[in-house]
Amino acid sequence: MSRNIDNIDRYLKSVVLPEYESNQHRQQLRREVLGKIERRQTMSVRFKSWKYAAVIAVVIGAGALATTVGLKVRKLYFKGREPDGTYIFQTEPETVETEDGRTVTTSRTVGIMADPNKTIDVEQKIKDLEEIDLLRQQDDRELIRVTEKEVNGKPQPRTFGFKYILADGQEETIGESDPDTQDRERSLTQEQQDELLSLRLQRTGKEEYPGIEEKEVRGRVFVFKRQLYVLSDGTEVIVSTGKPK
Amino acid sequence: MADDALECQLESNSKMWDEDQILVSAARQDTEAAGRLFDKYYSEILGYIYHCTLDGTVAEDLTSNVFLAVFRYLGRYKWRQVPFRAWLYRIATNEVRMYWRRQKRTKIISIQPDGDEYAAEPSAADSLEAAEKYRLLHKALLELRMKYRTVIILRYFEDKTIAEICEITGRKEGTVKSQLHRGLALLQDILVRWGVLPE
Numbered sequence: 001m002s003r004n005i006d007n008i009d010r011y012l013k014s015v016v017l018p019e020y021e022s023n024q025h026r027q028q029l030r031r032e033v034l035g036k037i038e039r040r041q042t043m044s045v046r047f048k049s050w051k052y053a054a055v056i057a058v059v060i061g062a063g064a065l066a067t068t069v070g071l072k073v074r075k076l077y078f079k080g081r082e083p084d085g086t087y088i089f090q091t092e093p094e095t096v097e098t099e100d101g102r103t104v105t106t107s108r109t110v111g112i113m114a115d116p117n118k119t120i121d122v123e124q125k126i127k128d129l130e131e132i133d134l135l136r137q138q139d140d141r142e143l144i145r146v147t148e149k150e151v152n153g154k155p156q157p158r159t160f161g162f163k164y165i166l167a168d169g170q171e172e173t174i175g176e177s178d179p180d181t182q183d184r185e186r187s188l189t190q191e192q193q194d195e196l197l198s199l200r201l202q203r204t205g206k207e208e209y210p211g212i213e214e215k216e217v218r219g220r221v222f223v224f225k226r227q228l229y230v231l232s233d234g235t236e237v238i239v240s241t242g243k244p245k
Numbered sequence: 246m247a248d249d250a251l252e253c254q255l256e257s258n259s260k261m262w263d264e265d266q267i268l269v270s271a272a273r274q275d276t277e278a279a280g281r282l283f284d285k286y287y288s289e290i291l292g293y294i295y296h297c298t299l300d301g302t303v304a305e306d307l308t309s310n311v312f313l314a315v316f317r318y319l320g321r322y323k324w325r326q327v328p329f330r331a332w333l334y335r336i337a338t339n340e341v342r343m344y345w346r347r348q349k350r351t352k353i354i355s356i357q358p359d360g361d362e363y364a365a366e367p368s369a370a371d372s373l374e375a376a377e378k379y380r381l382l383h384k385a386l387l388e389l390r391m392k393y394r395t396v397i398i399l400r401y402f403e404d405k406t407i408a409e410i411c412e413i414t415g416r417k418e419g420t421v422k423s424q425l426h427r428g429l430a431l432l433q434d435i436l437v438r439w440g441v442l443p444e
Contacts, residue, residue: 011433015402016378017296018299018379020291020304022291025291026291029287029312030287032313034283036317037279120276
């Protein structure tokens with residue numbers, strides 16, 4: 001083997017390096033990378049406390065909306081941040097007619113829970129939420145979770161978890177109240193809800209299911225697993241979580 | 246011996262490191278900063294992987310793996326151990342290494358210089374001659390063991406100093422210098438055998 005490497009050194013220094021650029025790949029990868037970061041910031045369900053875990057959409061309105069006729073592009077605005085880090089977005093108030101002929105003014109508020117020490121791309125989130133709103137109006141979504149609760153035997157409002165697939169392929173799961181049960185009285189205080197969530201997190205992965213039942217929700221059969229929790233003040237809460245069969 | 250090739254150049258990169266340090270810290274919480282970090286290094290890493298593989302599609306795939314891994318594990322990255330750029334190159338080098346391992350199982354590399362198994366992608370080099378020269382060199386590099394190939398590419402194509410190569414490969418200065426020298430000698434022998442370089 002040659003020990004004098006002058007030749008190869010000169011040769012290598014004279015080589016013209018080929019270049020490779022792909023703007024399309026750069027843009028695609030950039031979107032994918034940033035999309036993942038943002039999703040992790042807003043949807044890391046298993047980490048940290050529950051407050052930083054879920055993406056929850058809350059519909060605040062004066063009554064159930066009538067069946068939507070046509071699609072409305074509802075502009076969302078960033079209203080501000082709560083001390084716990086939640087980003088609040090809201091549509092402009094609009095007047096609609098309900099099924100029973102009443103006229104009500106409603107607006108839609110969406111809370112995106114996030115770590116208070118972290119920020120999300122607000123502009124991009126607005127675009128995603130507006131796209132989700134359009135998909136929601138068309139019911140172009142998949143119901144993947146139904147949660148029912150009973151507090152000391154009293155049924156509570158039911159919540160749905162819908163999966164939306166956006167145009168860029170990213171998936172978002174948004175929770176919202178079941179309009180048929182949202183008028184039910186909520187029995188738990190905020191402290192009790194916090195304690196319940198804490199108990200649920202502690203029991204994650206080691207749940208016992210005293211009752212399993214099948215039920216049809218929005219035309220799909222769900223398997224519900226019931227779990228009993230007893231709060232420190234003796235309140236008994238049964239949480240029944242349904243997933244598609 | 247080409248002393249300058251082996252010289253340990255301890256350039257002061259503190260300004261660059263500071264800038265990266267700020268960007269990396271911000272990128273953990275802020276997608277805008279993450280975007281800036283991505284923009285800063287995308288072309289460099291794509292170029293490095295392309296020089297290693299000479300295949301645009303493969304380079305894109307591996308670059309995707311690198312950046313997805315980097316931003317996934319950004320929270321685990323520790324500044325004191327290695328500068329961000331070196332960490333990025335280390336991940337890219339590992340990706341390339343794994344790629345060649347996979348290829349080794351399925352492909353037999355020709356030892357003839359005139360084969361076309363590794364035909365170059367359309368090149369932006371000034372001339373066809375330059376593209377052909379690189380293609381041939383790349384083919385010769387594939388004859389080397391990965392450790393030799395890596396240090397040569399980093400030193401000559403990516404303009405890394407010995408100190409930077411040490412950070413990227415995690416090896417000591419003496420080891421890197423020795424690998425570079427041995428790799429160059431082996432490469433020279435191959436190119437002499439192929440008639441590319443005079444004896």
